[in-house]
Structures are given as C-alpha cells and as structure tokens.
Amino acid sequence: MTESKHQLDLEFLRQLDRYNMAIKKRVSTVYAGNRPSTRVGKGIDTVGYREYYRGDEMKDIDWKAYSRTEKLYVRQFEEEKTLTAHILLDASKSMDYPDRGMTKYEYAAMIALGVAYTVSRKNDKYAISTFNDAIDINAPKRGTKHLLSLTDRLAGRELSGTTDLDACSHKYEKLIKSRSLVVIISDFMEDIEHIKSTVLRLSSNDLILIQILDPFERNLPIRGDSRFYDMETGSEMKTFLGDTFRKNYFKELENHIAAIDRICKKTGSQFHSFTTDTPVFDSFLKLIDRSA
Numbered sequence: 001m002t003e004s005k006h007q008l009d010l011e012f013l014r015q016l017d018r019y020n021m022a023i024k025k026r027v028s029t030v031y032a033g034n035r036p037s038t039r040v041g042k043g044i045d046t047v048g049y050r051e052y053y054r055g056d057e058m059k060d061i062d063w064k065a066y067s068r069t070e071k072l073y074v075r076q077f078e079e080e081k082t083l084t085a086h087i088l089l090d091a092s093k094s095m096d097y098p099d100r101g102m103t104k105y106e107y108a109a110m111i112a113l114g115v116a117y118t119v120s121r122k123n124d125k126y127a128i129s130t131f132n133d134a135i136d137i138n139a140p141k142r143g144t145k146h147l148l149s150l151t152d153r154l155a156g157r158e159l160s161g162t163t164d165l166d167a168c169s170h171k172y173e174k175l176i177k178s179r180s181l182v183v184i185i186s187d188f189m190e191d192i193e194h195i196k197s198t199v200l201r202l203s204s205n206d207l208i209l210i211q212i213l214d215p216f217e218r219n220l221p222i223r224g225d226s227r228f229y230d231m232e233t234g235s236e237m238k239t240f241l242g243d244t245f246r247k248n249y250f251k252e253l254e255n256h257i258a259a260i261d262r263i264c265k266k267t268g269s270q271f272h273s274f275t276t277d278t279p280v281f282d283s284f285l286k287l288i289d290r291s292a
Contacts, residue, residue: 062075087182
C-alpha cells in the first residue's frame with residue numbers, strides 16, 4: 001500500500017450510496033446512462049447509429065445513410081455501448097494549498113473519485129490520471145477493486161512541479177479511441193491559451209472542466225503589507241494589499257474564470273467552479289444538476 005500523504009474522506013462515497021435513488025435519474029442523463037454491458041463481436045450485431053467522429057474507422061460508416069442525409073453516421077455495435085470515462089486530475093504544487101485543512105488537491109481528488117464511483121456503478125470503464133508538467137497515465141478499467149487502487153494511489157501522490165495542461169492533454173488525447181466522457185479537475189491557474197487549446201482538442205468528447213479554488217483565493221481576506229509565494233516556482237512577491245490591489249485582483253480572477261466559461265460554452269463543453277469550503281457532496285450534486 002502506498003504511504004498516504006493526503007486525507008481523502010471516503011464518507012463522501014457512502015453519501016452517494018445513501019442518496020443513490022435521488023440522483024439515479026440525473027446520473028443516467030449525465031453519463032448517457034443504462035448502456036447494456038453485454039459484449040458481442042464487433043461487426044456482428046448493429047444496435048444503432050451515431051454521428052461520425054474524427055478517429056472512427058471508415059469501414060464502420062453507413063454510406064446508405066450518407067446518401068439519404070448527406071451526413072456521416074457510423075454503425076454502433078453492442079460492445080461500443082459502454083462508456084469510458086477519462087478523469088484528469090491536477091497534481092501540480094499549486095494544488096497543495098492551504099498547508100492547514102483540506103487542500104485543493106484533496107477536494108479535487110474526492111470529486112474525481114465521485115465521478116469514477118458513479119461510472120463504476122454502471123459497470124463502465126474509468127481512469128484517473130494525474131498531471132503537472134507531465135502526465136501519469138492510468139489505463140481505464142472496470143470494478144470496485146480498480147476504484148480502491150486509485151484511491152490508494154491518489155492518497156499517496158506527491159504534488160510537485162508546474163502545470164502544462166496543453167502538453168499533457170495533447171499526449172493523453174492519443175489514448176482516447178472513441179467518443180468518451182472526459183473530466184479535467186484543476187485550479188486552472190495557467191495561461192488561458194493553454195486552456196483553450198486543451199478544450200478545442202478534447203471537445204469532440206463529452207468534456208467537463210471542474211475548477212477547484214480555496215476560499216482565500218476567491219475572497220482575498222487580508223489587507224496591508226503582505227508576502228506571497230508561488231508554490232510552483234518558489235518565487236516571492238511582497239506588496240501592499242490596499243483597495244486598488246484587491247479591485248484589480250478580483251477583476252483579473254473573474255475575467256480569467258469568465259474566459260474559461262466562454263471557451264467551454266462555444267465548444268459545447270461544461271465548466272464548473274467550486275471552492276473547498278463547500279461540502280464535496282453538495283458540489284457533486286450541483287455538478288450533476290447542471291449537467292443533466
């Protein structure tokens with residue numbers, strides 16, 4: 001067992017069990033629910049059709065449907081009806097905040113496990129891969145045993161380095177073989193162009209971005225002479241937090257968040273922003289409510 005470095009409260013998953021009947025309908029909508037788990041040979045039984053997506057095999061295109069509609073559709077076989085959920089979790093040093101109480105990483109990891117648990121209940125494949133300036137890839141699997149293994153892995157993850165979401169998503173995209181659910185959980189405190197590139201790259205999937213911030217970052221509840229440390233680079237900044245500084249800070253933060261939201265809306269993706277003082281279960285229900 002990996003040495004635990006983070007406190008991940010699994011009571012959250014037990015809450016999902018207790019409220020399972022209340023959220024079942026919403027979960028089915030979010031994850032295109034109730035796909036049959038029976039697997040038959042590819043190309044034997046056609047059970048439906050869906051739009052063609054980049055990366056689909058040309059031999060699966062129904063050309064008769066194209067001649068009627070002038071749109072590309074591929075035949076969907078029974079084995080394709082299962083969902084694969086790819087969850088990318090930020091493990092850069094900036095997520096290791098604050099040094100007391102629940103960190104952004106711990107909160108984000110519990111959200112990631114909640115998504116994985118929900119998908120696992122439908123016997124679908126899921127993976128949680130962590131990233132900073134590089135990505136630690138986990139292969140999608142099914143079952144509770146996989147979830148327990150991931151929980152142990154996330155609890156023992158060393159947080160370090162800077163964030164390069166653009167490079168990491170570029171590498172991960174090559175592993176997505178068909179249209180999937182892709183969830184990225186991060187504080188998204190990086191260049192907006194990197195975030196935009198990632199969203200454009202992965203938006204052919206069902207893409208959800210979940211931002212996790214600490215209340216201090218949202219509210220900046222201090223004034224006067226202050227010293228700030230960049231947790232990723234180690235650089236230090238001394239400044240005076242007066243009304244002008246706070247006004248500019250809030251403006252920059254809100255503009256950054258609004259820019260991410262606009263990018264997601266333009267591509268049909270989803271964006272959610274939560275702070276760690278909100279109970280994880282409440283945030284998860286809001287995520288499902290907005291996604292349904």
